[in-house]
Amino acid sequence: MLMTRTDSTAARRVIPGTPVFDGDAAQKGLGLNAMCYSFNQAANRAAFVADEAGYMDRFALTDPQREAVRQRDVPGMIAAGGNVYYLAKLAGILGLNVQDLGALQTGLPIEEFKAALLAHGVTERSVAP
Amino acid sequence: MSEIVGGIFTSHVPGIGAAIAKGLQQDPYWKPFFDGFVPVHQFLEREKPDVAVVFYNDHGLNFFLDKMPTFAIGAAADYRHEDEGWGIGGFKPFVGHPALSWHIIEQVVGDEFDPVTCQSMLVDHGVCVPFELCWPDAKAWPVKLVPICINTVQHPLPSPKRALALGRSVGKALESWPGDEKIVVLGTGGLSHQLDGERAGHINVDYDKFCLRNIVADPEALTQHDTLDIVELAGSQGVEILNWLAARGALTGSVRELAHNYHVPISNTAAATLLVENHATVHA
Numbered sequence: 001m002l003m004t005r006t007d008s009t010a011a012r013r014v015i016p017g018t019p020v021f022d023g024d025a026a027q028k029g030l031g032l033n034a035m036c037y038s039f040n041q042a043a044n045r046a047a048f049v050a051d052e053a054g055y056m057d058r059f060a061l062t063d064p065q066r067e068a069v070r071q072r073d074v075p076g077m078i079a080a081g082g083n084v085y086y087l088a089k090l091a092g093i094l095g096l097n098v099q100d101l102g103a104l105q106t107g108l109p110i111e112e113f114k115a116a117l118l119a120h121g122v123t124e125r126s127v128a129p
Numbered sequence: 130m131s132e133i134v135g136g137i138f139t140s141h142v143p144g145i146g147a148a149i150a151k152g153l154q155q156d157p158y159w160k161p162f163f164d165g166f167v168p169v170h171q172f173l174e175r176e177k178p179d180v181a182v183v184f185y186n187d188h189g190l191n192f193f194l195d196k197m198p199t200f201a202i203g204a205a206a207d208y209r210h211e212d213e214g215w216g217i218g219g220f221k222p223f224v225g226h227p228a229l230s231w232h233i234i235e236q237v238v239g240d241e242f243d244p245v246t247c248q249s250m251l252v253d254h255g256v257c258v259p260f261e262l263c264w265p266d267a268k269a270w271p272v273k274l275v276p277i278c279i280n281t282v283q284h285p286l287p288s289p290k291r292a293l294a295l296g297r298s299v300g301k302a303l304e305s306w307p308g309d310e311k312i313v314v315l316g317t318g319g320l321s322h323q324l325d326g327e328r329a330g331h332i333n334v335d336y337d338k339f340c341l342r343n344i345v346a347d348p349e350a351l352t353q354h355d356t357l358d359i360v361e362l363a364g365s366q367g368v369e370i371l372n373w374l375a376a377r378g379a380l381t382g383s384v385r386e387l388a389h390n391y392h393v394p395i396s397n398t399a400a401a402t403l404l405v406e407n408h409a410t411v412h413a
Contacts, residue, residue: 020360037194075327098397102397122391124390
């Protein structure tokens with residue numbers, strides 16, 4: 001007998017090592033991403049630094065989101081619905097740039113992560129006569 | 130009659146803005162990227178466009194996930210940048226061109242697109258960094274801005290085919306604009322890069338070269354992949370090539386590549402710049 005798949009996740013395409021920020025992630029991550037969006041304002045960044053737990057309360061973060069933020073666990077934030085464009089704003093407060101985020105997610109030391117990018121070593125230029 | 134003088138396609142990595150602020154253009158890490166703008170500066174000096182129509186994606190400055198438009202067209206009298214969360218800024222404000230914006234909106238809605246229209250809109254590094262790259266010495270931007278924002282953030286994203294078709298509709302609007310302005314079209318973002326997941330740092334030189342080889346002469350070649358194919362090929366954020374495809378679509382005349390520059394890496398990104406001229410008629 002053929003299996004009938006009814007849940008929305010059944011047919012989802014999986015791209016190895018690559019979170020696809022879709023409607024499910026957007027719903028799950030709304031509180032965390034809303035908090036990160038608020039960090040566009042310097043006063044909100046300062047308020048978070050002054051009282052992380054209290055600030056997370058204001059955005060009703062879920063327990064996995066709180067734990068991931070507490071632990072500076074970037075893969076945990078992504079798994080809890082965080083979108084990297086928004087998480088980058090939190091990362092800035094923590095003194096991390098996107099290369100640091102890459103290292104934390106791949107498990108590579110930062111110098112190895114940067115070296116892997118530099119290893120491509122491609123420069124190609126063309127100018128029409 | 131208006132004239133569409135050409136297209137400028139470039140990466141918009143925020144770090145480029147920081148490098149400009151620090152004057153690192155000749156630094157060995159940055160020089161291979163910035164040198165790619167010499168032909169662009171010559172082109173802009175020669176053509177002196179009056180208006181820039183810019184296809185880009187917002188990264189969480191103007192739009193949050195509570196209201197996320199697939200396509201949004203700016204129709205404001207002016208635009209500005211604000212803090213994106215890292216404190217980078219100092220980008221000059223922009224003068225808009227509301228009459229042209231509404232002309233574009235009329236055309237694209239007439240062609241059965243359904244954009245959000247924005248009479249107030251902040252523009253992020255996806256617009257500001259390319260402007261800094263194109264006009265590095267300007268005291269004030271020498272062009273008026275019409276920003277067109279494409280969702281490359283929250284799936285489902287528009288298909289490559291749809292992005293190209295949107296661009297073509299915008300191109301029709303630009304062709305029929307009765308003003309005498311010279312218009313340049315910008316497409317920003319890309320090329321391959323991925324910031325999130327265990328595959329962070331993903332670069333695909335072969336796919337990027339496929340895009341650079343085909344986008345001028347045969348943009349349909351890029352529509353053979355759907356958005357998730359592109360995510361797999363070019364990385365989660367490499368899907369910003371949608372902005373390039375839309376911009377390419379807006380060049381409706383006879384097009385020719387004048388220059389391109391491809392350099393890996395800038396930050397986590399395969400950085401690219403492409404300059405295309407556009408003429409209403411084919412040169413014999």
